[in-house]
Every structure is written in structure tokens, then in C-alpha cells.
Amino acid sequence: xxxxxxxxxxxxxxxxxxxxxxxxxxxxxxxxxxxxxxxxxxxxxxxxxxxxxxxxxxxxxxxxxxxxxxxxxxxxxxxxxxxxxxxxxxxxxxxxxxxxxxxxxxxxxxxxxxxxxxxxxxxxxxxxxxxxxxxxxxxxxxxxxxxxxxxxxxxxxxxxxxxxxxxxxxxxxxxxxxxxxxxxxxxxxxxxxxxxxxxxxxxxxxxxxxxxxxxxxxxxxxxxxxxxxxxxxxxxxxxxxxxxxxxxxxxxxxxxxxxxxxxxxxxxxxxxxxxxxxxxxxxxxxxxxxxxxxxxxxxxxxxxxxxxxxxxxxxxxxxxxxxxxxxxxxxxxxxxxxxxxxxxxxxxxxxxxxxxxxxxxxxxxx
Numbered sequence: 417x418x419x420x421x422x423x424x425x426x427x428x429x430x431x432x433x434x435x436x437x438x439x440x441x442x443x444x445x446x447x448x449x450x451x452x453x454x455x456x457x458x459x460x461x462x463x464x465x466x467x468x469x470x471x472x473x474x475x476x477x478x479x480x481x482x483x484x485x486x487x488x489x490x491x492x493x494x495x496x497x498x499x500x501x502x503x504x505x506x507x508x509x510x511x512x513x514x515x516x517x518x519x520x521x522x523x524x525x526x527x528x529x530x531x532x533x534x535x536x537x538x539x540x541x542x543x544x545x546x547x548x549x550x551x552x553x554x555x556x557x558x559x560x561x562x563x564x565x566x567x568x569x570x571x572x573x574x575x576x577x578x579x580x581x582x583x584x585x586x587x588x589x590x591x592x593x594x595x596x597x598x599x600x601x602x603x604x605x606x607x608x609x610x611x612x613x614x615x616x617x618x619x620x621x622x623x624x625x626x627x628x629x630x631x632x633x634x635x636x637x638x639x640x641x642x643x644x645x646x647x648x649x650x651x652x653x654x655x656x657x658x659x660x661x662x663x664x665x666x667x668x669x670x671x672x673x674x675x676x677x678x679x680x681x682x683x684x685x686x687x688x689x690x691x692x693x694x695x696x697x698x699x700x701x702x703x704x705x706x707x708x709x710x711x712x713x714x715x716x717x718x719x720x721x722x723x724x725x726x727x728x729x730x731x732x733x734x735x736x737x738x739x740x741x742x743x744x745x746x747x748x749x750x751x752x753x754x755x756x757x758x759x760x761x762x763x764x765x766x767x768x769x770x771x772x773x774x775x776x777x778x779x780x781x782x
Contacts, residue, residue, distance in 0.1 A: 420488050423470035431484070435475065442471040531652040531659035538663050540633065542670035546680075546702055546727045548635035552628050555661065558650045559625040564614035566651075568621040575608035583607040622651065631663060636728040638675065641665040672700060678736030679726045685745045686710060701725045701738055708740055716744045 424431050427441045445467040447453070454460035473479045473491065482490040534557055540549065560566040569575060577583040581600035585607040588597050599605040613619030629648055637643075642662055649659025673680045684699060694712040698705050701722065708720055719741045726736025750758070 421466070423474055423483060426466050426470040427474070433474075438471060438474050442467055442475075529653045530656050531650040533649045533659040534661045536661060536663045537666060538631075539666045539668060540637075541668050542673060542675075543702070544633065545637050545665070545667040546635065548637075549633045551631050551633065553631055553663070555627055555629055555648075556624060557627060558622040559627070560651050561614060561617035561621055561623045563616040564621065566621040568610050568614055568617060568619040570612040570614055573610075573612040575606075575610050578603035578607055578609045581607065629661065633665070634730060635733070636678070636730040637665050637667070639665065639667050641730075673702070675727060676739075678729050678734075679739055680736070681739045681741065683741050683743055684708070685743050686714070688744050688746060691715070691742070691744045699740055702727070710742070714742060714744075716742070718742050 424433070427433075427438060427445065429437055429441050433441075446464060449460040449464040449467065451457075451461045451464060473483055479491065534555065536553060536555055538553060561568070564571070567575070578585075578600060580602040581587050585600055585603060585605040586597040587600050600607075603609050610619045614621075617623045629645060631643065631645070633643070642664055645661040645663065647658050648661035651658045667675075673682050675681075680702065682700070684697065686695070686697065690697070690710055691714040692712065694714070695710045697708050697710060699708045699722075702725060706722060706725075719739055722738040722740070724735050725738035728735050747754075
């Protein structure tokens with residue numbers, strides 16, 4: 417019989433390796449050499465067994481102490497085989513369940529499971545998003561059955577022990593060269609079966625119901641904002657807490673304002689006369705109306721800012737600004753007198769332009 421390899425050598429770690437390092441290395445070997453990943457590969461199977469045995473010893477402080485002092489001989493007759501596969505899988509149940517689709521059987525299949533979360537999409541107006549709103553929404557969700565109070569049984573009856581799993585909630589099946597436990601498909605891990613189900617919920621213990629939920633929309637929400645209502649999801653199992661309700665916000669566009677972060681932007685049209693001579697014009701804001709002073713010589717696209725007239729921040733409630741962009745509007749129709757004045761104005765502009773060009777040419781000639 418071939419001599420056993422050193423356990424530290426099997427796992428590829430130093431003799432002073434920590435528990436975390438042992439776990440990490442064992443996981444690496446186990447996932448690589450597992451028989452289900454290598455069907456028919458005897459060498460991989462032996463490596464998996466060898467690594468499991470090594471880890472079973474080194475992860476146990478007392479066995480490791482004996483092994484470090486006396487080697488394999490110290491473990492003969494007292495656990496030299498290392499950890500059994502059930503022990504190994506109890507340590508890595510979550511790893512192997514995710515990777516191979518089954519667990520160790522030691523994980524609690526009948527543990528209380530938190531209720532599912534729900535989603536609700538809510539569309540609100542621009543102003544409601546800016547200033548917030550208290551409202552109510554109607555949702556449809558599962559609730560504890562009002563007839564059987566969640567037991568799933570007809571009045572006067574009780575659940576029975578599941579015949580498939582004997583009440584354990586699990587069944588054992590062969591997986592390669594060892595046995596694993598899986599959740600019972602008949603009772604779904606509850607260990608109980610219902611022969612006389614509740615006529616209202618048909619044994620589920622839950623029923624679909626309409627519920628009105630109060631919702632406080634804070635000022636400053638935007639498209640994609642998510643509000644969480646704790647405990648307004650579906651009920652949990654076996655007394656576990658319910659899930660949560662997540663409300664996703666969609667904000668309708670405004671016909672005048674546009675939002676940029678916490679600032680609001682609007683466009684105001686002015687005439688070329690107002691742009692040239694200046695003027696005072698009324699401008700709508702989120703809270704009412706204010707006056708914008710247009711300075712002489714304003715150009716197309718110039719912007720003006722009203723501090724603190726924007727949207728409140730969700731973090732500190734500080735409001736952004738309102739930005740007003742002006743667009744100079746050219747008249748499409750003018751009367752005769754306006755045409756005469758503009759013609760005269762054009763001549764004056766041409767005269768100014770001519771003088772500028774003469775001055776420029778004279779400078780270049782010199």
C-alpha cells in the first residue's frame with residue numbers, strides 16, 4: 417500500500433497556514449477535481465478524496481495538533497480518515513450548492529424565509545417631483561390567507577407528516593460515489609403535507625389581495641429614484657419578516673422647464689430690439705413669477721441665473737438654481753414704418769462697418 421502523502425503537501429500550503437488559507441486551497445482543489453466535473457476520471461476522484469481527507473484533519477484544531485506532533489500514525493484508529501463527506505459539505509454547502517446545484521443536507525431547509533420584495537412603477541408630474549407629495553397607491557400582492565391564517569388547512573384539520581421524506585424535509589440521493597440530501601419535492605422542505613387544503617387559498621396559506629399603501633414622495637426625486645417601503649412586500653414563511661416594496665419614480669416632462677441635476681433651465685424669447693436696448697421681462701419660476709433684467713447688447717444664447725430657484729437636493733434640501741437662456745426672435749412681418757427705420761439703421765451700420773474697414777486697410781498699408 418502506498419504511503420500517504422503529507423496533508424500540507426496535498427493541499428499545497430505551508431505548515432503554518434491559517435484556517436482561511438486551508439479553506440481557500442481546499443475549495444480550489446475541490447471545485448477542480450470534483451467527480452461531477454470529471455466523470456470517469458479516477459485520478460481526479462482520488463485527488464478529491466485525498467484533499468477532503470487532508471482538509472478534514474487540518475481544519476480540526478485537535479486533529480491538526482496530533483498530526484503535527486505524530487504524523488499519520490497519531491491519527492490511526494482515531495479519525496485518520498479525516499472528515500466525512502457530510503462534514504466537508506457542511507463546511508462548503510453554499511459553495512457546492514451554487515456550483516453543482518445541490519447542498520450538503522445539513523443546511524436548514526425548513527428555516528424561515530423572508531418574503532419576496534415587490535416593485536411598483538409610479539409616474540408623477542414635474543412639480544410633484546420638485547416639491548414632493550403625499551399620496552396613496554393601490555397594489556396587488558400575496559397576503560396571509562384570511563380563512564386559514566396561513567396554515568393552508570381546511571378548518572378543523574391539521575397538516576400531516578410528509579410520507580416522501582418522513583417529515584425531515586429532505587430526501588437522500590446518490591451523487592457520484594457519495595450520498596447527498598436535497599429538498600423534498602413533495603413538501604418543498606416543510607416536512608408536512610396537507611390532505612384537506614383550505615378552499616380559499618388551496619393549501620398555499622396565502623391569497624392575492626388588493627391593498628392601499630400610503631406613500632410620501634420627498635421633494636427632489638427624479639427619474640429612476642427608488643423609494644423603499646419596509647415590510648410592504650409579500651409575507652415571509654413560518655413567521656419570517658415580509659419583504660419590502662420598492663417604488664420606482666418616473667417624472668413627466670414639463671412644457672417649460674427642463675431639469676439638469678438640481679438646476680432647472682428654461683428658454684425665453686426676446687425681440688432684437690429688447691436685446692439691443694435692454695428690457696425688464698417677467699419670467700416664470702417653480703414658485704411663481706419674477707423679473708429678469710435684460711442688459712443692453714444681450715446676445716442670442718446668453719444665460720442668466722436665479723440662485724436658489726431650482727429643485728431641492730434629496731441629501732441636504734438645498735435648492736439648485738434656475739437658468740434662463742434667451743433666444744433673440746427676428747420678426748417675420750414688419751410694417752412700412754418699421755422697414756424704413758430698419759433701413760436707416762442698416763445704413764448707419766454699413767457706415768460704421770465702412771469706417772472700420774478703411775481704418776483696417778490704412779493700418780495694413782502702413
